[in-house]
Amino acid sequence: MSTVTYRDALNQALKEEMQRDDRVFLMGEEVGVYQGAYKVSKGLLQEFGEMRVVDTPITELGFAGIGVGAAMVGLRPVIEFMTWNFALLAIDQVVNAAAKLLYMSGGQFNIPIVFRGPNGAALQLSAQHSQAFESWLAHIPGLKVVSPGTPRDAKGLLKSAIRDDNPVVFFEGEMLYNTKGDVPDEEYVIPIGQAELKREGDHCTIVTYGKSALMAVQVADQLEKDGIRVDVVDLRTIRPMDVAAITASVRKTNRAVVLEEGWEVCGVGAQIVDHIQRDCFDDLDAPVIRVHQADVPMPYAKNLERAAKPDVAKTIAAVKKVMYLPD
């Protein structure tokens, strides 16, 4: 084991997969000469050259489509979006092309591509740079959607995503890049579609993924001091969702809080709650509570931004509420 940042874990995954398979290339804005807007691609241009680490003009729609076209004929592109906010310009290529081609060609053209980049709020970037889009893409059949919260998961899942023969949407977190964690020194992959229990407890379940998994762990650690033991189910993958892991935990704890960075309405949490009510109806001792971003565009001012985001205190309050405990 080594202690590695989330950023470097992703860098290792890219590097190892590019060494392993020369069909893999990285394309996006500032990935090469600038070494990555968030330095995820540091050193890759020097090692692999400009045919495999391709700086693009600012053309999300264009280079996402170039990736899909290259994948149609056998390459394995990794398309980096500087942030998912900008990827909205490319959503036609993700939704109408990458996710559809296998189906509408009757199984002839699979698209082995990864679309990746940071998602969700950072600090005071305001409305156009602080959005969490998992639910948009998790809605689409034909895609896999991954959102790791730790360096170990980030590396193992990015390697799986690159090896996957389907389009994979990979959500990172701007606020995660500097976080550190243990990463195995030996080669490993983490399968897409498998949740992991990040904390074990029998009083309440928190179901979450991505950056929020870190928050959930903090919540669990803090509640443990009060004798409240929380199961933290880190989904890691949103589509396909590890429903069995959710239901196993809720059947044990009989209570659930669903935590996500995104907005409430039609969010990923709504889907999780639906699975819980269908599969664990008789196991529940309290209604499931969701913790999410306020239903507003992200404000700039520090105090308003804080009020809009989910946080440890709001999540603790939710856990206490489903346990019918006083605040």
Added chain:
Amino acid sequence: MAQAKIKKKAEPAAGSEGTTAEERQVLLRSMLLQRRFEERCAEAYALGRIGGFCHLYIGQEAVGAGAMAALRADDYIITTYRDHGQALARGLSPRAIMAELFGRSDGCARGKGGSMHLFDRSLNFLGGHGIVGGHVPLGAGVGFAIKYRGGDQVCLCFMGESVVNTGAFHEALNMASLWKLPVVFLIENNRYGMGTALERASSIHDIYLRAASYDMPRAYVDGQDVLAVRSATLEAVRRARTESTPTLLEVRTYRFMGHSMSDAVSGTYRTKAELEEHMKRDPIMVLRIQMQEAGEIDDAGMAKLDEDVKAIVQDAWDFAEASPEPPLESLHEDVLVETST
């Protein structure tokens, strides 16, 4: 980029030099097959055998036939939703196409794609795509992959003239020229984006001139003359193959039918008189007259060819009608593949 400046002047491509009598026969047959096939498509649509959107190519057959004749078997084609004629010209089985249009399990996309989404991996036919402009970056991406591998294939990317106003077109052509990708961007200018005339949609009416924005070689050609289309495409393909340089080729054609089966052929956005004027240059007639004058075909030969082609189309119809509907279990197939690596 010095090399890429070779053909900046647009010139209508010349006539029949460079084709053999046999090649002209093949082109005539290809166009006639497209025509007869689509006439039966219109009939099938009226009978409810074909549903959804169905965009006919009638009037534009010289573009598909001529352009396809300029390609090698290992080259790639990507196109729009008006794709029946090009698919036939590339050699997709008329049976598999008709079965697809009928929504049957023997269709070239197992009944999952329909009229707008014909595919054949074995022929490098990368599909009909339904979002105007959306497939142009894909075409550039195929070119990128060819260059990445060091191959000498070419990607032929068809599009309608209304595509030139989309952002996807601009982004793709800029990168294709910047990175010198082996792609031929072939615009089938049939004068109307659905019901909006070119002059009402594009600030530039000679749309091949758009290529100047990307420092890209460009040309325009008479799209009703299949030999001219073939010749112009060959030049663009040669430039892509040997110089890895893209070309914007504007092929000026006209559709004789409505935008799709659901709109009137004329009367709203174009006059009957305009339509009739253009129909005087039916691409099949243009080549037939050239061949007749050269003594390469006579009325009996034409009648025989027509009978042959009609028989192929009838066989395709019969095959499609006999083909079973897709099994219900196929509903959930082809969403994802099992990963092999």
